[in-house]
Amino acid sequence: MNADECMETIKLTSRGGDSFELPYAAARLAHVVRDANDENDDGDIDSPEDVEILKVNSPCLEKVVEFLKHYHEEALTEIKTPLEDNTFEGNVKQEWYQNFLKGIDQPMLFDLVTAANFMAIQPLLDLTCLKVSCQLMGKSAEEIRQILNIPKLTPEEEETARRDHRWIFDD
Amino acid sequence: MSTLQQQQPPCTAMPPQSAASSIGSCFSNLDDFDLDVQNLPNVANCKVSCDCCSLCRLPEVSEAGDISAAEILSGNGTIATTCGTSMLPDLPTSPRQESTADKALMRGAAGLLQKLSNHDKPSDRLSPVYWQPTVNSPLVPLSITIPRARIGPGSKGKALICDAAEASALSTSIDNTDYFNTFLPDDALCSIFKFLDVKSLLRMCECNTKLRSAASNNNAGWSNHCSSLWSRKANVCSRATSLLAQASNHSRSNLCLTKNIAMEAYKTSVVDAATRNEVSLEELCYDESPFKGGPIWSFRFKESAGSDWTSWDPWWSGKQARKLVFLRDGSIMQLQPEGKTAPCRIHNGVPLYDVFSERIVHRDGVDVIPPRIELKWRFVHRPLDLPARPEGAYIRITVGGRDVPTYVVRRSPNGNWGFILESCWGIYASFDLAPRGSVSSSTASRRRLRRTRNGTRWVNVDDSDIEDPDQDGRDHTRNVRRRTDLFVEESEMVVTGHSQWREALLYNIGAVALPDGNNANAEQERRQFNLVWRNSRMMR
Numbered sequence: 044m045n046a047d048e049c050m051e052t053i054k055l056t057s058r059g060g061d062s063f064e065l066p067y068a069a070a071r072l073a074h075v076v077r078d079a080n081d082e083n084d085d086g087d088i089d090s091p092e093d094v095e096i097l098k099v100n101s102p103c104l105e106k107v108v109e110f111l112k113h114y115h116e117e118a119l120t121e122i123k124t125p126l127e128d129n130t131f132e133g134n135v136k137q138e139w140y141q142n143f144l145k146g147i148d149q150p151m152l153f154d155l156v157t158a159a160n161f162m163a164i165q166p167l168l169d170l171t172c173l174k175v176s177c178q179l180m181g182k183s184a185e186e187i188r189q190i191l192n193i194p195k196l197t198p199e200e201e202e203t204a205r206r207d208h209r210w211i212f213d214d
Numbered sequence: 215m216s217t218l219q220q221q222q223p224p225c226t227a228m229p230p231q232s233a234a235s236s237i238g239s240c241f242s243n244l245d246d247f248d249l250d251v252q253n254l255p256n257v258a259n260c261k262v263s264c265d266c267c268s269l270c271r272l273p274e275v276s277e278a279g280d281i282s283a284a285e286i287l288s289g290n291g292t293i294a295t296t297c298g299t300s301m302l303p304d305l306p307t308s309p310r311q312e313s314t315a316d317k318a319l320m321r322g323a324a325g326l327l328q329k330l331s332n333h334d335k336p337s338d339r340l341s342p343v344y345w346q347p348t349v350n351s352p353l354v355p356l357s358i359t360i361p362r363a364r365i366g367p368g369s370k371g372k373a374l375i376c377d378a379a380e381a382s383a384l385s386t387s388i389d390n391t392d393y394f395n396t397f398l399p400d401d402a403l404c405s406i407f408k409f410l411d412v413k414s415l416l417r418m419c420e421c422n423t424k425l426r427s428a429a430s431n432n433n434a435g436w437s438n439h440c441s442s443l444w445s446r447k448a449n450v451c452s453r454a455t456s457l458l459a460q461a462s463n464h465s466r467s468n469l470c471l472t473k474n475i476a477m478e479a480y481k482t483s484v485v486d487a488a489t490r491n492e493v494s495l496e497e498l499c500y501d502e503s504p505f506k507g508g509p510i511w512s513f514r515f516k517e518s519a520g521s522d523w524t525s526w527d528p529w530w531s532g533k534q535a536r537k538l539v540f541l542r543d544g545s546i547m548q549l550q551p552e553g554k555t556a557p558c559r560i561h562n563g564v565p566l567y568d569v570f571s572e573r574i575v576h577r578d579g580v581d582v583i584p585p586r587i588e589l590k591w592r593f594v595h596r597p598l599d600l601p602a603r604p605e606g607a608y609i610r611i612t613v614g615g616r617d618v619p620t621y622v623v624r625r626s627p628n629g630n631w632g633f634i635l636e637s638c639w640g641i642y643a644s645f646d647l648a649p650r651g652s653v654s655s656s657t658a659s660r661r662r663l664r665r666t667r668n669g670t671r672w673v674n675v676d677d678s679d680i681e682d683p684d685q686d687g688r689d690h691t692r693n694v695r696r697r698t699d700l701f702v703e704e705s706e707m708v709v710t711g712h713s714q715w716r717e718a719l720l721y722n723i724g725a726v727a728l729p730d731g732n733n734a735n736a737e738q739e740r741r742q743f744n745l746v747w748r749n750s751r752m753m754r
Contacts, residue, residue: 122409124408124409124435124438125411125438125439125442126409126411153398156398156402156405156406157398157399157402160398160399160401160402160405168402168405169405172402172405172406172408172409173409175406176406176407176409176410176414177409179406179410179414179418180409180410180411180414181413181414182414182417183417184417184420184421187417187418187421187425188421188422191421191425193421193422193424193425200423205420207419
């Protein structure tokens with residue numbers, strides 16, 4: 044049967060052992076699901092099977108499944124670069140997707156980025172990466188270190204980096 | 215003779231025998247360690263970075279669910295460090311810089327040894343085992359017993375050594391995020407960075423080495439930035455475009471060499487536009503390639519050229535500026551002239567015409583086609599009154615066999631990276647010139663003034679000298695013109711009759727060739743000028 048029309052459900056199991064059920068047609072947006080079920084080039088599949096996503100924890104996988112289900116109903120409009128706006132809401136006009144990332148904390152956001160990257164869900168990856176990039180845009184190096192909680196370069200490394208990129212900041 | 219000490223140095227040298235019994239005799243509870251004590255070789259022979267024994271091999275750390283991880287964590291969490299190092303490793307400045315969890319583990323453990331004395335609570339104290347080959351040798355950490363409570367839950371099953379104070383310091387951030395848990399792989403970072411603008415990307419490069427590597431990568435959106443920037447520019451150097459082409463076509467075999475090449479292309483284009491003000495043959499000539507057309511130059515006369523020239527310049531009539539092309543054989547030709555005229559040659563299917571060939575002269579009440587005016591060009595290195603510059607900085611144009619004042623090459627002041635060839639009488643641009651009448655806001659409020667004939671007053675350029683023309687019926691104005699729109703970008707013109715007055719003077723008195731010195735100094739310039747001046751006077 045054609046995978047796109049397959050309404051059979053499958054379960055995605057998280058690292059914590061929790062399973063989340065969703066239609067295969069929605070789940071196949073994730074390439075890891077498609078690869079695990081060995082779809083052929085025509086997009087046909089015999090019988091979809093459950094997939095274990097051991098790299099993703101339960102709360103994160105739950106959000107991913109929520110995204111996959113909704114995407115199957117309403118696809119995310121492609122985010123074009125260069126960005127028209129420096130804000131998340133300025134680039135994502137669809138209300139559901141704006142609200143999808145509202146209220147989640149930074150660790151969950153980064154977990155979603157990692158999960159989308161691992162599961163090869165391009166729209167989710169674009170959405171979450173856009174959210175992070177809007178947080179970083181226009182920030183100084185010190186502010187970026189605070190947001191990502193990363194340690195500084197040594198003064199010599201920082202001077203080298205600034206010297207290497209003086210050509211743009213001298214404009 | 216070394217001994218193994220627990221918590222207190224020093225030790226003496228280890229005898230050359232199986233170390234297993236020696237080690238075992240020093241510890242009250244072998245279960246404190248995960249050492250394979252049955253298979254220990256002679257510890258004294260262990261070298262730095264060797265792989266001879268479990269003491270030297272780095273402990274393996276795996277994900278939860280993995281058997282080896284379970285074995286490591288099932289006990290009291292003791293982790294072995296390497297032996298054989300003669301010095302304690304330096305405290306890591308950034309544990310996160312380690313590429314593998316086990317290296318981070320080892321370095322973290324070694325670093326913690328230096329903090330042992332700082333903890334007041336007995337429950338926080340670690341129990342290291344040192345080995346000292348001789349009395350005067352530095353201590354060699356063999357292993358430490360870490361209370362289970364000191365090992366954090368880890369991220370995705372990885373074991374962490376958490377010094378309480380260190381963990382607290384590391385987790386300090388706006389949102390108290392533990393960076394161990396949120397450390398993103400390079401490809402995910404590139405996915406984030408592709409949405410950033412150029413300056414934000416370069417700020418990333420200043421943060422730390424990992425972000426610098428990811429932000430410089432081709433996948434961080436540099437190709438898009440190049441395309442976006444270059445689409446707004448009249449001229450991009452060929453080196454930058456070829457670099458970007460390499461980025462698009464890089465193969466897996468040379469990935470390491472080309473992974474930052476898109477950023478290099480961007481940088482090359484920006485630096486070239488900012489620093490190079492000479493035009494290359496490729497950027498000047500239309501027929502540089504036999505298979506395609508090259509740059510087309512818009513030309514118009516300046517007002518200072520006089521009405522003899524501006525009166526039949528289409529730009530001054532409100533039309534599009536003349537489209538001229540420079541050819542490699544040193545000639546200049548025109549594209550698409552108005553009026554009836556025949557093409558002189560064809561390049562790549564495009565007809566080329568003599569410059570000014572469309573003009574018609576009225577003579578004795580009849581329109582006649584005037585004689586052909588041949589235009590030639592060549593590079594010169596140092597015109598009169600101008601400093602020596604590299605080739606491509608000055609272009610000498612010959613009109614009808616006579617040199618006209620030199621055209622000085624520079625970048626367009628409007629920031630579009632295009633080139634301007636400017637003399638005191640004319641201007642070429644490598645992009646479309648704004649039509650006459652499109653006055654910029656910066657010049658709209660300016661007035662053009664001139665002195666009256668008697669030099670007593672300033673008046674508008676096209677006003678009469680007479681304060682009240684009604685008082686005197688005669689018009690004493692030297693030059694009356696209708697007010698015209700201001701010369702577009704006039705305030706940005708830098709080559710004037712003042713700066714080229716000697717060349718302009720020589721032309722006006724009939725000089726055929728203008729001086730050009732490759733390395734002319736002031737004396738040579740003066741002699742050349744005098745020579746041409748004398749010759750011109752004689753010809754008159």
